[in-house]
Amino acid sequence: MRPTIKRIIFFAIIILVWQGIVRMLGISASLMPAPTDVFEALAQGFADKTLIYDILASFRRLAIGLVIAIVLGVGLGILLAKNKTADETLGTLILALQSVPSIVWLPIAIMWFGLNEKAVTFIVILGGTLVMTINMRIGIKNVSPLYIKAAQTMGSRGLDLFAKVIFPASVPYAVTGARLAWAFAWRALMAGEILSTGPGLGYTLKYASDFGNMKLVIGIMIIIGVIGTIMDIVFFQRVEKNVLRRWGLETNS
Amino acid sequence: MFLKIQDVNKQFVNQKEASTVLSDINLEINEGEFVSILGPSGCGKSTLLSIVAGLTKPTSGEILLNGQQITKPGKDRGMVFQQAALFPWMTVEENVMFPLRKEMKKKEAREVAHQFLQKVQLSNYTKHSPHELSGGMQQRVAIARALSMNPKVLLMDEPFGALDEQTRSRLHHELEKIWLETKKTILFVTHSISESIKLSDRIIVMGTRPGVILEDIKVQIPRPRANHPQMTAKLEEKIMGLLQTEIDKVVKEELAYAANN
8 A cells, every 4th residue: 555545544543533522522622623624724724815925935944044054064064074172162152042942032032123023033143053053073084084085185175175076075963953053943933923923824823823723723723734745845855865876875665 | 296195184072182193194096096995884985085185285285296285185186086977956867967167168178078967978968957867877977077177186085885786787888988097196095805995006004093005016917907806806805805904903992892892
């Protein structure tokens, strides 16, 4: 049986069991809505376009934040890999910051930027930058010495050696870094939106929750999960796999 | 003298002690000669090649190429490693063009690359990625890449060591052909006695701990050497005798090391 078919059957069973339990036990929709209720709320949200605007608004923030995070992360990663003093000082700070969930920065970000998009974007950037930096640093450090030696015997050195050999050789790590940066940024974005302001998926989820609209709350949770999975499987994993194969880091496809 | 290795010593210092890898190496190589450096593992033959390449600095002594001292890597010395070291993000053709890109226009560099890929019989694979090629093919690309920059010396560090027997034998044949055509000076590091006899004009036999030159043997067997199995066998026996004491030394030391740890 093909994996896709297995998955469809699996999810169909979950939805059926869920529907059956809710209906049989007569659970109130404000505690646990049935799949049909959730579907209804989603259909309504898409029909009046509120959910579409929310998704677009969230994606806009995420895109801005993620691009900045990746650029910053690449720069910082290179700095840490190339400069021992920076690695021993700034590198430690970045590791320490990495263990702090980026959402705890929100109160201070709101003080700095106000209760607006900027505060949320700041959280997203923070969430992505650190993990990108750490991966980029490892990528540059792990470039095979053989590539460097070979390039040197062909007259390459200095900036040319870096731009033409060391940086391209570290691309597999950069791709993994970008995938993780996306995952961290996506989580940070949702948390940030719930705790601050909209429009956005997280904000609408909070809004629905305030009015006891659990149908929409669960509907949005599903949207968040589906978008996350699609981005990961359809985009990042595919890119990562291609890069790893081409770079000869994965022998069997 | 074309390539002169003069009083070269090399010591590596780790936390506890300094170990001498190469001791008083003196060697003179003529232009167009195919010279093998043969020795058991740990005799410093790869280190010596790396010093000639300019990738490693000798502790003392100097290397002169056409009278000029070698201080850093340069395009006058092409190097082929045990692993092909092709850049995976480039096509075969782009890999061969890599050392040419600064002094040539792209079109010209591509023509030169194709010319050398033809020499190693890979002109049908110019647009392929390195990972699509077998190990032997990758190594041929590496040879084309080193030759394309027209080096004065070709340095080869056990270039066929990671290949299977059949592929290795084919590449021996191809390398000999290339050498006869181009008359490049080749410095070839190997631990295989038969490989060195098959290919080289001269065999520098090295002993270990510290690395010293034991003997400089001129190979007088006419090419192709496969036609003279008796002469080859005789020379092989002679070199085997030379190396036996060295190999015993390595084994004894390794056993002692294992016993102490």
